[in-house]
Structures are given as C-alpha cells and as structure tokens.
Amino acid sequence: MALLKVLLLLGLGVSVNSAVSLQKRIIGGHNCADTERQYHVRLEGSNGTQRTLCGGSLIHPKWILTADSCWKTERGWFNVAMLNVHPRTTGLKVLGIQADILFYDPEGWRHDIILLKLLRRVKDVPLAPLPDCSNRPKIGDTVQLAGEGATTTGPNNEQISNFAPATHLQCVDMPVVEASHFLPTYGRVFSAKARNKDVCYGDAGSAAVFNGKIYGVISPGVPRYACESAASIVDVCEYMEWIRATLSDK
Template sequence: MALLKVLLLLGLGVSVNSDVSLQKRIIGGHNCDDTERLYHVRLVMTNGPISTICAGSLIHPQWILTTADCYELEPRTNVAMFKVHPRATEVYIQQIRQRPVLYTDDSRKHNIILLKLQTPVTNVPLAPLPDCSNRPKIGDTVQLAGEGETTTGPNNRRLRTGRIPAHLQCVDMKVVQVSQSRSFGYIFRAEEPNKDACNGESGGAVVFNGKIYGVISLDSSHYACKKPVSIMDVCEYIGWIKKTIGDK
C-alpha cells in the first residue's frame, strides 16, 4: 500500500514552486513534443518513505536501457512506469524483479545496464537504436530529456527533492567531446550556455537524428551549468545490447 501511495503521488506530476529560483530544469528546456519519446520510462526506486526517480528507454518489449545508477538491490523496490509521456490517464506500472544485466570490462563496471521486464510491454513504441556509422560529431546538436527538478536553489545549487514536472522536459545541446574512456565507461559530452540536466534525469535518452545515441550519466556536481553533461555512448555498447536483447 505504501508503494502504491508513492506511485500515485509521483504520477500527479505537480511542479515544484520555489522562491529562490526562476530557472527551469531540465535547465533552459521546453516541453517535449507529445508525438516523440513515447518510449520514455520513469524508473522509481523506493526504500520505505524515500523514493528516487530516474529515467530509461524501452528498446525491446521486455528490455529497458538505462544507467547503473538507476537500479538498486533489496531492500529497495524497483518499478518501471510506462505511458508517462505524454501524460496518460492510466500509467502502466511493472515491478522489476530480475537483477539488471551489467556491462563489465576487465572487472570494471560501466554505468550502463539493461533491465529485463517480467511481462513484455506491447502497447508502447520502442526506442530506435543508433546507426553507428553516423555518430554525433563535435558541434552536432543532440536532445536530452527527463523529469527531474524544475527549479534550482541559491547560486544554481542542485535540488534533490521535489515533485515531477507536469510535462517531460527536452533540451538541445551541442556535442563538445566525442567518445572517451573513463572509469565508469565510454562517454561523450554535450553542453549549452545556461542549460543542464539534473537529478532525476539519469538514464534518460540522448537523441540524434531520431535515434538513441546516448544515456545521461550525471556527474556528482552540486551546482548546475558548471560543466558539460556526461553521456554514456550507446554505440560503444551496441554489440552487447543487441546480443543481450536478442536483436540480430
């Protein structure tokens, strides 16, 4: 019952009001088009009265692509919510019971995972995987999206609590760094003045030419708009992804 109450609350989509900031988050963003990103998944990790929001993308009727930050083992309960964009009258909810499939390289865990659903989702469009022969280059524009905080604190300090905005937020950024190897995996980076992703956006799809080329992987900065957004480079993992989900 407690979990149900939390999910109902999250589904209300009430924006946070703040007296200390007028900035919007995703910072500098706008409402995503209602005909796009229908594959967006809201991931909720609940432990007692505390819930954490993340994002993911349905890339197969039984598989969600997201970051490792967006799943935690027991005692947390992990739930996937579909049809949250555009906001539907009835949101479809499914608890994730299977452990995630992790990508590892030389015993190093990368910040990208695949979550398997117990029951296939057949009434939600799937996210298109990338054409890795045409990857984003420096200067190209990519689109990020998420349901994180809609305000910041004093001096652009990131907020960690609040309610989900009434509409999925999108923001365009330019690629400033192509794929690089870091301790948590292969990333590229994007930025735009006075624009940023925030807590709650981890795992969200980064789109280029209508396809998913990246997954948002937030750094631990306490302040917004200070550095480019780190993005897991899906093309570096495309072989693993297709093998795992059975896509030839």
C-alpha cells in the same frame, strides 16, 4: 530469485520529496513534443522513508536501457518501471522487473549502462530506435536530452535535490563538446554543454537523441552548481554488440 525490484538512486537520481513542486525541469528546457519519446520510462523506488527517480528507454518489448547507477542494490527497496509517461494520455502503466539485470563489466567493474528485463512483454508502447553507428554525433552536432528530474535552481544557481516529477517530460538541445572517450568508473562517454542549460537530479538513465535515434544514456555526476560542467553521456554505440546480443538471446 524472487522478483528483483527496480530502481535507483543516482548521482542523477535523488530522493524525491512529493511535497515540493518546482516549475521547471532540465534547466533551460521545454516540454517535449507529444509525438516524441513515447518510449521514455520512469523508474521509481522506495525504501519506506526515501523515494528515488530516474529515466530509461524501452528498446525491446521486454528490455529497458538505462544507467547502471539507476539500479538500487540495497535491501529494503521496492522498485518499479512506469511506462506511458509521455504523453500522458492513456495513464501510467506500472511493471515489475524480473531477475535478469544485465550489467556491462568485462574489465571486472561495471560501466554506467544497464539492461533491465520486464516481467512481461509490452505490446502497446513504441520502442526507442537504436542508433546508426555509422553516423554518430560529432563535436558541434546537437543532441536532445530529456528527463523528469529537477529543477529550478536555488541560491547562487545551486542544484536542488528534492523535487516532484515534472508534470510534462522536459527536453533540451545541447551541442556535443567532447567526442567519445574513456572515463574511469563510467565507461565510454561523450559530453554536451550549452549556456544556461543542464541536466539535473533525476534525469540519469534518460536518452540522448540524435537524428531521432538513441545515441546515449545520461550518466550521473551532477555538479553542485548548475551549468558549470558538461553533461556526461554514455556512448550507446560503444555497447551495441552487447545490447544486440542480449536482445537476440532473450
């Protein structure tokens, strides 16, 4: 199979209008510290008339963990993975994705989590620490979400779908409000919510971090108005057997 092209649309990734420059990403967030999230991956795609944006995490020298909805399956799309997104001190590294695209679909439908295999090993980018599932975030614990997506909001706090990637990776702290549970069409998820804070278009696939480790992948499903619903986060601990088997086998 020829080079499979990576990237995404999402419920949380959306068409990018490079002419639009918005000041704020991850509503209510702040610039991520330069010492954290150096494993963050930007996934970009284009079909010539539209562009898409999503996040991901480098968890192995050849594997990216992201949301299933960050994989664009339609013909005509060219997709790439971009590393060294944060901090931007060494310049972006652009890599292709090879044919090994692994979906999690034991019931015959795809959960919103995916592993993308890079064409070549990465040697100079830190890897994301995988979770200690004996110490999972509980209701009331604070998780850190991040992304380069939208946005400041429009009239009446309405989400804006057209945006340029943030000039600095944005982080936001939000408490867990719902423990891990099964959500049809998404899989095993937990939820986080905080007043005047939210994830936005373009943030799907990025990591939810607790105690310095990845415990979740931001899932799509942005409501029309910001800060009205909890953010759904795919629970990585529920998929660790599959992840570890993939990393050890490949």
